[in-house]
Amino acid sequence: MSQLVSWQSRSGLESTVLVHHKPHTPDTQDTLPIRRVRAFGELLFVPISPQWPVAFARTLREVRPDLLHIHMPNPWAFCALFSAAARSLPWVVHWHADVPHDHPSWRMRLAYRPYAQFEQQLLRRAATIVVSSQTYLDASATLSAHRDRCAVIPLGLEAERPESAPPDWPNHDQLKLLAVGRLSYYKGFETLLDAVARTADVQLLLIGEGERRTALAARIAALGLHERVRMTGHLDDPQIEAAYRACDVFCLPSLDRAEAFGLVLLEAMRAGKPVVASAVPGSGMTEVVQDQQTGLLVSPGDPDSLAEALALLRERPDLRAQLGQAGRGRFEANYRFDPVGQSISDVYGQLLASSGRV
Template sequence: MRILHLGKFHPPHTGGMERFLGQLAQAQAKEGDEVLVLAHGSEHGGESPCVQVHRARVAFSVGGYAPVAPALPFLYVQALRRFRPHVVHVHAPNGAALWPALLRGGGGPPVVLHWHADVAFPPDHEPSPLIMACWRRLEALALRRAHAVIATSRAYLDASPQLAALGGACRVVPLGLEEPAPAKTLLPDHPATRFLDSCTGLRVLAVGRLAHYKGFNVLLEALRAVPDARLCLVGNGEERSRLTALANLPELRDRALLAGAVSDDVLDACYRASHVLCLPSLSRSEAFGMVLLEAMARQVACLAAQVPGSGMAEVLDQGRAGLLVGPGSVSELAHALRQLAENEPLRLRLARAGRERFAARYAMGRIAAQLRTLYEELLAAER
């Protein structure tokens, strides 16, 4: 089968959606499919002998978050002619993900619209009401015209105003990841791994873009009330200066490290050196929580916020495969950290439950098989 993916970005660009797209394309190629990925950007990497990646340079961004690459429509039309895909699989939020559904004509390949999250801008980057109104109309039209629409969790589907208009026509296929490679014998020499290796007490890891909705400020505040816990925070972003100021408070000095962006090898070592992965996000902008899967795959206990309408609680099996706390609650988060610090059997039980749930539900082979079934159904309906 020839599969054309259209993504916002592609590895080595970092992000949960990018990691999923890159690993899905590799998994499909391993099964014998021909795979082509179109994405924004100019960096190189992520290709393999079986996966082609074509990128279009970004000319500007709307609101600083929505990239615009004028060449991407031309690459798409060229791919339809030369690659002749059987299926077009587009990943949203992504402005370029809308027009394959909007412009599809008779006889073209089926278009699968993979709805990773609703479009959301920070208040200080929100486009004008007119632009947003036009965008919502285009989204609604693209959703109606796509041959299939996928949501990543039942909770997100039920809470999304955009997907609600589809009624029962939207399918749920969770995100997934490949099994991690075996742990390396020696830890990479990096400040993050040295910090975790030297920690006494509970070793807490947090991973993600340093944005307000991630709730890392809440985590640092909670850490002040748990003297036995140490935090390594991996990632960069606009909140770095604010979080650095918090980490430099007397109660947290030497107990919190902002490690910045790290390589995949260092990140893997950080997971394996940690007792718990904490994802304290505040809103549905955290639509799924791919870092939870990264931790579960490595049998690391998880602690996350129970945000209404987000997929995080579903990933953690409503608290059976990880602890859940109220979003934004410093006291609940501190209490959960104390539980994990003081109760090693609980921590180990949650880690095992998370690992079992990952293998049963989120391993990439299972996700790729579900998507292949969908592709085959669409192709059969087109005959």
């Protein structure tokens, strides 16, 4: 979202962003028009933010926007359904991912029932729904009744970003494997650890925080991988960029469509690195990664398939270079942020023109 707001600011488009902010989290985008609403932790992945409805109403009153751009999933976005000021505006709903109705947690499955009712109301009210890939749209049951109002616009990245000193890899003679993401159930990092255990001369740097950290640390110990796997926790953007530049291979082993697109794949491709990702049916990952051309796609949840891909790339530096170069070319051709930002701006223009606001 920060890239979109930065692009809009450079393009002369005035925008105001309302986001949640957890205590003790550093503000990293102070130059952008961002209003932060305090959140006191999370419940079922939802920020606990009792001040949000008041902040939302105040922002609408003070800013008087011409258009509302809602990013989903976010239950707090349902406040717009109950606001006369919000309902008077055209809405763009940015659909980042479906909320899985078959979530492993029974609490999440139970909570989804009422959530789905408001979710559909929000989608019916949207003038345009932005989806990151045609593959994801085609597989989404939630969006099936609204496809005539969907616009496919991929995620994108700026061409470059600052980097700091590279991370300390334990053994420079081994294949340097990188994984980045929230340590969550659907990311498949357990599968990745199992694959690393099956593959000699591979070391893994795992960047991220999340609810699975303790379980992953226990698995590393059980597999005897403490000398080949390092979990860094949270790193800032320049440190992460340096890790991309220093690695040999990037891996995203996600298990299901909760991984709707895989923005980290673009980050690796921007750095010219070969990627290994899961061939999850209905996920945009299979559009981002062209199998055998810009990376390798493997069966989700299959450590043997993943280990085979890692072993191949370990033995074939020429293939790593070929895939990485092709991935960088694909990033340049399809995922630079300028055309992405312009496509979203065009959606705004069409809606404002049709609503008589320009």
